[in-house]
Amino acid sequence: MDRLDSLADRIDALLDRLEPLLPARTAAIDWSDQVAARWVEGPRGGGFEPVAHRHPIRLDALQHIERARDAAERNTRQFLAGLPANNVLLSGARGTGKSSLIKALLNEYAAQGLRLVEVQPADLIALPRIIAALDGRPERFILFCDDLSFEADDPSYKALKAALDGSVAAPPDNLVIYATSNRRHLLPEYFSENEQARPVDGEIHPGEAVEEKISLSERFGLWLSFQPFDQNRYLDICALWVGRLHPAPAPDPEAWRADALRFARARGSRSGRVAWQFARDWVGARGLAPPGG
Numbered sequence: 001m002d003r004l005d006s007l008a009d010r011i012d013a014l015l016d017r018l019e020p021l022l023p024a025r026t027a028a029i030d031w032s033d034q035v036a037a038r039w040v041e042g043p044r045g046g047g048f049e050p051v052a053h054r055h056p057i058r059l060d061a062l063q064h065i066e067r068a069r070d071a072a073e074r075n076t077r078q079f080l081a082g083l084p085a086n087n088v089l090l091s092g093a094r095g096t097g098k099s100s101l102i103k104a105l106l107n108e109y110a111a112q113g114l115r116l117v118e119v120q121p122a123d124l125i126a127l128p129r130i131i132a133a134l135d136g137r138p139e140r141f142i143l144f145c146d147d148l149s150f151e152a153d154d155p156s157y158k159a160l161k162a163a164l165d166g167s168v169a170a171p172p173d174n175l176v177i178y179a180t181s182n183r184r185h186l187l188p189e190y191f192s193e194n195e196q197a198r199p200v201d202g203e204i205h206p207g208e209a210v211e212e213k214i215s216l217s218e219r220f221g222l223w224l225s226f227q228p229f230d231q232n233r234y235l236d237i238c239a240l241w242v243g244r245l246h247p248a249p250a251p252d253p254e255a256w257r258a259d260a261l262r263f264a265r266a267r268g269s270r271s272g273r274v275a276w277q278f279a280r281d282w283v284g285a286r287g288l289a290p291p292g293g
Contacts, residue, residue: 031139036106036116039130041123048117048133059104063240063272064233065097068224072178075222076105079176080112080140086221087164087177095271096226098180099146106142115139121148124156127163135172148181150216157216164219179220234270235260241279246286256282 029037029048036051062069072088079085090098106116119130124145134141150157164177217223229237235253238260243250263278264270 031115031137034115035110036118038118039120039123039126041126046123046126046129051118054106055100055103057100057104057107059101059108061240061244062097062101062104063237064229065101065226068097068226069101071222071224072101072105073108075176076109076114076142080109080114082173085176087219088179088222088224089217089220090178090180090224090226091183091217092226093228093271094182095269095273096229097272098226100272102142102144102178102180113139114142116142116144118144118146121145121150121156124163125159127159131163131172131175134175137174139174141175143175143177145177145179148179149183161216161219164216177220229270229272231261231270234264234275237272237275238278241276242283245279245283251286 029050034050036054037048038051039046040049059069059073068090072090075085075088090101092098102116106114117130117134119127127143130143145160160177163171165171235257238256239253242256259282260275260278263281264274267274267277
């Protein structure tokens, strides 16, 4: 009996070591009703976690990014129609609407079958399992990765390259990858790498390190760039959000313009995010003020 107990203990220990290596058990989720979910990794696998309260941002609230907005919306409509569509990389200045655009697309087209799965950059190593869990479903999925950047030896880097266009298996036609980043090429770039450039027939060819970094971003078929806002555009966005958050009638811009500029100077940035934060601060403070104060 002692030998059997010892053998049972050894089998239990072996199973504990093997279980994390087994395919993840994805959480049961009703995609006919659920619009957005997060992929959550754990020591014994990962699964989908429904998003109970998604951001309400709409496309008509995104100002001064019309070119990027229209291109992303057209690509998403192609995808929903079952037509050829591209994976999308949204890159550029912080706070200019990159992630808000993706959230707004979900709100606009969820009724037409669009669904979203958010994956943290650190969890991209699980992409093969995530894709396998969604393959063959009737819904159309955006796999959303926000604030993407890698170090050169990051294992998630190769997982994303393979998922985009580098595996012997074709990606499923019901899934596209939309990623945002402050870096156009997603990896840190160093001045020393330019020293590897070489002339060929009078043309400059980048070195291998630069080619490797470009190769990832090139696997996104659609690049959308976001530029910093100037003062006038920043104030336009402030006006939009003050008008939407403030009870009618909307206040005269002269009542908040100087405060908006001071708020931006204190933050060291004029962006859509800062405009949204200013509007919430300014309108909220007025709500606390006593009548006539």
